[in-house]
Amino acid sequence: MQVLLSAAELASGIDRLADTVRREYGRRPLVVVGVLTGSIVLVADLIRRLECPIELSMVSASSYRGTATAPGRLELRLDSLPDLAGRDVLLVDDIFDTGRTLEALVAELRRRGAASIRSLVLVQKAGRAEVAMQPDFVGFDIPDVFVVGYGLDFDGAWRHLPHLAALDSADIAAARVGSAPRPDAHRPTPVDPAGDART
Ligand code: IMP
Ligand code: MG
Numbered sequence: 001m002q003v004l005l006s007a008a009e010l011a012s013g014i015d016r017l018a019d020t021v022r023r024e025y026g027r028r029p030l031v032v033v034g035v036l037t038g039s040i041v042l043v044a045d046l047i048r049r050l051e052c053p054i055e056l057s058m059v060s061a062s063s064y065r066g067t068a069t070a071p072g073r074l075e076l077r078l079d080s081l082p083d084l085a086g087r088d089v090l091l092v093d094d095i096f097d098t099g100r101t102l103e104a105l106v107a108e109l110r111r112r113g114a115a116s117i118r119s120l121v122l123v124q125k126a127g128r129a130e131v132a133m134q135p136d137f138v139g140f141d142i143p144d145v146f147v148v149g150y151g152l153d154f155d156g157a158w159r160h161l162p163h164l165a166a167l168d169s170a171d172i173a174a175a176r177v178g179s180a181p182r183p184d185a186h187r188p189t190p191v192d193p194a195g196d197a198r199t
Contacts, residue, residue, distance in 0.1 A: 001148075001171050005140060005164040010122075010150055013139040014042070017120060018049035020137050021090065024118065029053040031082065031089045033109065035101065036060040037159070038094035041151035042122045046092065057081050061093075061101045074100055078108055085113035094151050096124040096138070099131035106133065123147065123164070146172075 005013070029052060034043035036058050047054055060077040089109055093102055102119050109117050120137040125144050142164075148154050149161030157175050158165070 001165045001167060003163050004142060004145070004147060004166045005123075005150075007162040010139075010162075010164065011045075013122070014045045014049065017122075017137055017139050018046055021046070021050060021120070022052075024137075025052055025088060025090075027052050028088055029055070031055050031057060031084060031087050031114075033081065033089055033091045033105075034058045035091070035093040035105065038151045038153065039092050039122075041159075042094060043092050046120075055082060059105065061105060063101055074104055076104060076108065078105075081112065083112075084109060086115045089114040089117045091117060091119040093119070093121050093135075094123070095147070096121045096135045097128050099129045099133060099135075102135060103131040103133050122150065 030050070032043065032047055032054050034040065034056065037060070040058075043056070043058075047056060057080060059081060061074065063072055063074045091102065091105055091109065093105075096102060102121070106117055106119060118136040119133075120139075121135045122139045123142045124135060124138045124140075125142055127144055145166040146154065147164050147166055148158035149164045151159055152164070153159045154167060154172065154175055
């Protein structure tokens with residue numbers, strides 16, 4: 001595992017993101033919509049740097065399953081959202097990979113009548129986008145590697161790391177050996193550490 005962004009580098013990235021958000025919205029009230037689970041650390045750090053009135057809501061999106069590093073079917077849950085009609089919404093996620101999660105969420109938020117929707121991500125992976133949209137605010141551009149830490153996980157592990165680290169295939173093998181047996185553990189899961197495989 002290799003440290004890609006240290007805790008200090010992440011902190012200055014969040015400072016920069018918060019400055020940008022402040023410039024964009026001034027003192028206007030904002031609905032911050034975080035995407036569970038990967039964005040929780042980013043959301044916690046970001047909102048404490050903002051001074052405008054904020055209502056926080058979390059939605060859930062999952063596209064990765066078990067020990068696969070390639071995206072599977074996207075599942076969205078938006079049942080805890082407040083009424084968004086006429087409101088400014090900042091959608092916050094950990095990573096822009098293929099972009100399918102944010103694209104689907106922006107479409108949902110738009111259907112709910114938000115006055116404006118901007119999206120913010122901690123990191124964007126190079127050369128992976130499969131959608132036309134781009135996130136409005138990006139903390140860091142990173143190469144096409146599978147990353148963990150600062151909220152991001154691999155099969156549930158490593159979300160709590162204070163830095164962002166790139167996994168190599170040995171880490172992935174070790175995580176699979178070390179994890180508790182699962183009901184489907186006998187089924188081999190194809191793993192592509194570069195994240196290029198499609199399911
Ligand atoms: P997208 O829909 O392909 O942009 O995927 C976005 C979601 O996939 C993120 O919210 C993450 O949960 C997950 N994801 C994508 N790449 C990585 C990674 O390198 N590490 C951990 N999770 C990832
Ligand atoms: Mg996520």
